[in-house]
Amino acid sequence: MKKTRLNAVHRQMGARMIEFAGWEMPVEYRGLIDEHLAVRTRAGLFDVSHMGEIFIEGPEALACVQYLTPNDVARLSPGMVQYTALTTPEGTFVDDMLVYCLSLPDRYLLVVNAANTDKDYAWVKEKSAKFNVQVTNRSDDYSQLALQGPLAEKILQPLTDINLGQMKSFNFAFGKVVGVDCLVSRTGYTGEDGFEIYTLSSNPEIIWKAIIDKGTPLGLLPVGLGARDTLRLEAKLMLYGNDITDKTTVLEADLKWIIKFQKGDFLGKAVLEKQLQEGLKKKLVGFEMVDKGIARPHYPVFINQEKVSEVCSGTFAPFLKKAIGLVYLPIDHTEIGSEFEVGIRDKKLKARVVATPFYKREKSK
Amino acid sequence: MYPENLFYTKDHEWIKVEGEEAVIGITDFAQKQLGDIIYVDLPAVGKSLEAHQAVSSVESVKSVSDVYCPVSGEVTAVNSELAQNPDLLNKDPYGQGWIVRIKIKDKSELNKLMKASDYEKYVEGLEH
The missing domain is CATH 3.30.70.1400 (Aminomethyltransferase beta-barrel domains)
Structure with a gap:
């Protein structure tokens, strides 16, 4: 199992470690819900060096x-x-x-x-x-930290020579963070403002500790993969293997906005153009549970008693405090408000298609 | 580390014998593995259960798992506090986080369960 350069720090901080994609990663430190809410309301620090x-x-x-x-x-x-x-x-x-x-x-x-x-x-x-x-x-050479949440800029700015106030969303710059050479981008996988910090340093612990020291008085928590998953799902950010795979097209995943047909040739263009002309048979939609229950990946999905699909992602959303998920449904059933059933253990429970993202922050950058 | 006055199962339930009755819950190890618990499904009072039959299910943000009755018996009370405060299972798994109370059918079934020292060894084995 591979270990990130921050493995020892996670253990010191009391993280529960799991295997993920061949890496030993922290899944939670203090508790998933606390960590999730810290990112939504203050800030959270993630080790995502496995990327x-x-x-x-x-x-x-x-x-x-x-x-x-x-x-x-x-x-x-x-x-x-x-x-x-x-x-x-x-x-x-x-x-x-x-x-x-x-x-x-x-x-x-x-x-x-x-x-x-x-x-x-x-x-x-x-x-x-x-x-x-x-x-x-160069995956093994880079460490990556993600600092996410409304206080991210306030915490990181005193530690870096990069002018973060000038950095717009989906931009990046090279600079130093506590004296260490880094690439810092205003990106993330949580639906919050925040930064991703890439470094070739053999000792990214310096950066991790500096951010923890600066952020803790402001309510920052270290965050594990557990809350990373619930945060990204509230923001309807895709998880490969669950929501998008080599069996689902970009159009079916409702990501038409990342296709620019006029730009010239690219892999899959002809098929996607044809699919756009002919119309989709199924599409990925967001849903929330109407009945009490939590839909989880692979739970069966029924329309009129007939199994039509399986849940892709599904969880309890800690900030929204409801059960949400993503599922591919037949196209004539994808309208907002359409109802269907999820097989949860021995029961069929009602769910409803809703507008996404489930959670959207008020944008300032 | 694990209370001495309880018996334990391989599925991480504990049982505390009080006369003819017993209180059942999940262990500290179990609540840590589950993470933040948000829902506890409780049985009806009066329900008869065989040993190893599911008596409750406990749902955390990340997963759901059954709680099995360590010995046969009949449910005499449920911890209705858990409906409002399911996180009692995380905060106090051996106390306020108890799940059900049963009337024990056959006390000899308790002999098949683990004592604290055996359970501690069992959990150590799982962690390595």
Whole structure:
């Protein structure tokens, strides 16, 4: 099992550790609900060093990333980040990811899911063969910390020479955090304002401890993977393997906004165009439970007593205080307000399609 | 670490014998594994249960698990406080977080359960 460079710190802080995607990671420290609410109302610090970092570099890097992804990378200038996907020729997901434009047009960083890093690296290597680029998997060299929550800027600014007030959402800059070289982006996986901090330092503990020291008096908590999952689901951010897979297309996942058909050719374009013309048969929707019960992944979903689907993600949402989830439903049943049933243990309990995201912060940046 | 006056099961229930009756709950190890508990499903008073039959289910943010009756018996009381304050299971698993009280059918079934020292060894084995 792989360990992040912060493993010892997590143990010192009393984290309960689990295996996730081949990594030993903290799942919770003080308690999932407290950690979740800290991020919504104050701040939380996550070790997400398990995430993958793949570099695409060379004269044709821009053309290569354009071909691999549905979003329009040409819209990025250096210092900008974009949410996009690696798509198959069938328009389904190899993974979802962030693309960082380091240098135009020749250096890009893909930040991918830990569980998919090796698969993604092999995929990118293979599909980029016809471009003049070099692909490097540097996942093990980078540590990544995420500082999330409304107080994130207030906590991080005294520790860095980067002017965070100037940094807009989905932008990044290079600089120092407590003297350590870092890339800092205004991004995250929680639905809150916040930053993701990448470093090649062999001792990211310095950064972790400085943020804990600065943030604790303001109510910051260290946060594990448990609350990371409930936070991202409230904000309807996708989890690969649950909500998006190599069997679901980008359109079915209701992510049409990351497809820019006019940008030129990319993997899966023809299939997605055809699907758009012909119309979808199913679509991912958000739901909440009407009856008392919590829908969880793989629970069966029924319409008129017939099993039509399975729950993708489902949990109790600690901030909203209700049971929510995501599910693919037949397209004629995806309207907001449509009702269906979830098989929860030996009962069929009522659920209703609702508008998403379930939780949306009031934006200031 | 685990109270000496209780018996324990491999499924992480505890049982405290009080005369002909017994109080049942889940162990500190169990509540830590489950995390923040948000819902406890309680049986009806008067329900008859065989040993190892599900007497309750406990739902946390992340998962749901059954609570099994360590010995056969009949439910004589349930902890209705848990409906409003399910987190009592996290805060005080051996006290205010008790789940049900039963009238024991056959006390010899208690012999099959673990004592505190055995349960502690059992849990250590799971953690490594």
